[in-house]
Amino acid sequence: MTANYTSPISPISPIGPIGVFDSGYGGLTILKEIRRVLPQYSYLYLGDNARTPYGTRSFDVVYRFTLDAVRYLFAQGCPLIILACNTASAKALRSIQQHDLPAIDPSRRVLGVIRPTVEALGRLSSTGHIGILATSGTVNSHSYDLEIEKLYPRFRTFSQACPMWVPLVENKEAEFPGADYFVAKYIDGLLVQDPSIDTILLACTHYPLLYPKIRQYVDEKIRIVTQGDIVAHSLADYLLRHPEMERRLQRGASCRYLTTEDPSKFTDLAQLFLAEPISVGHVSL
Numbered sequence: 001m002t003a004n005y006t007s008p009i010s011p012i013s014p015i016g017p018i019g020v021f022d023s024g025y026g027g028l029t030i031l032k033e034i035r036r037v038l039p040q041y042s043y044l045y046l047g048d049n050a051r052t053p054y055g056t057r058s059f060d061v062v063y064r065f066t067l068d069a070v071r072y073l074f075a076q077g078c079p080l081i082i083l084a085c086n087t088a089s090a091k092a093l094r095s096i097q098q099h100d101l102p103a104i105d106p107s108r109r110v111l112g113v114i115r116p117t118v119e120a121l122g123r124l125s126s127t128g129h130i131g132i133l134a135t136s137g138t139v140n141s142h143s144y145d146l147e148i149e150k151l152y153p154r155f156r157t158f159s160q161a162c163p164m165w166v167p168l169v170e171n172k173e174a175e176f177p178g179a180d181y182f183v184a185k186y187i188d189g190l191l192v193q194d195p196s197i198d199t200i201l202l203a204c205t206h207y208p209l210l211y212p213k214i215r216q217y218v219d220e221k222i223r224i225v226t227q228g229d230i231v232a233h234s235l236a237d238y239l240l241r242h243p244e245m246e247r248r249l250q251r252g253a254s255c256r257y258l259t260t261e262d263p264s265k266f267t268d269l270a271q272l273f274l275a276e277p278i279s280v281g282h283v284s285l
């Protein structure tokens with residue numbers, strides 16, 4: 001057979017695990033659901049715990065930190081990376097997709113969590129009045145407002161930044177009584193903006209770890225949406241539509257964890273949440 005020299009040459013990376021990235025533990029809430037829906041693949045989780053939180057940092061810093069992580073996960077052979085972090089999806093995803101990916105390796109993919117979440121919101125709200133709880137970075141980026149306006153022009157969005165929630169989770173304080181003050185404060189700050197909010201989106205992947213407390217302060221008529229299940233089904237759909245990517249994913253149902261902080265610290269909290277023994281390695285970005 002003769003080679004077709006007119007075809008573009010694309011650098012094909014080897015088969016590898018799906019990379020899942022977050023500033024810290026939050027992405028585990030996404031990873032857990034992805035593994036439930038797509039248990040056949042192997043995964044490599046990276047938490048930048050040493051530099052968390054990202055939510056209060058500038059665009060430039062979040063972009064630089066996220067790009068460090070993407071480059072690292074690519075170097076480990078991941079053909080596909082999920083930014084399981086709203087702040088990184090809001091502040092870094094577009095630049096990475098448009099400017100960095102073409103130069104690094106156009107055959108690989110980096111996907112975020114905002115678009116699939118917004119698509120799902122259309123099916124969930126009746127009043128179209130959506131409350132968004134997120135980091136200051138995500139709120140100030142207006143990524144959700146803009147994306148929701150594009151897909152559902154009649155919807156209205158109301159946002160509340162919750163800068164203390166990620167530190168509560170990262171410091172294992174989420175379940176203690178001290179957390180109640182900040183949970184109630186931010187929920188009041190959201191609900192006071194509009195009495196017709198019927199759906200509240202937890203638009204930070206750390207927040208499901210505060211879910212039991214959040215639920216206590218929100219009227220039961222209001223639906224609280226978390227992203228894990230939404231992102232997992234959206235990824236399954238993506239892989240059905242992209243068999244060329246699906247073929248490059250390593251199978252074997254394994255999952256490795258890496259953190260930029262102390263692995264024993266990471267293991268403690270992650271194990272509580274994942275309820276299975278895990279092995280965690282250290283990495284410097």
Ligand code: DGL
Pocket residue numbers: 022023024026027052053054055056084085086087088135138166203204205206
């Ligand atoms: N879990 C992240 C998010 O979804 C980031 C939180 C942070 O580092 O501030 O936004």
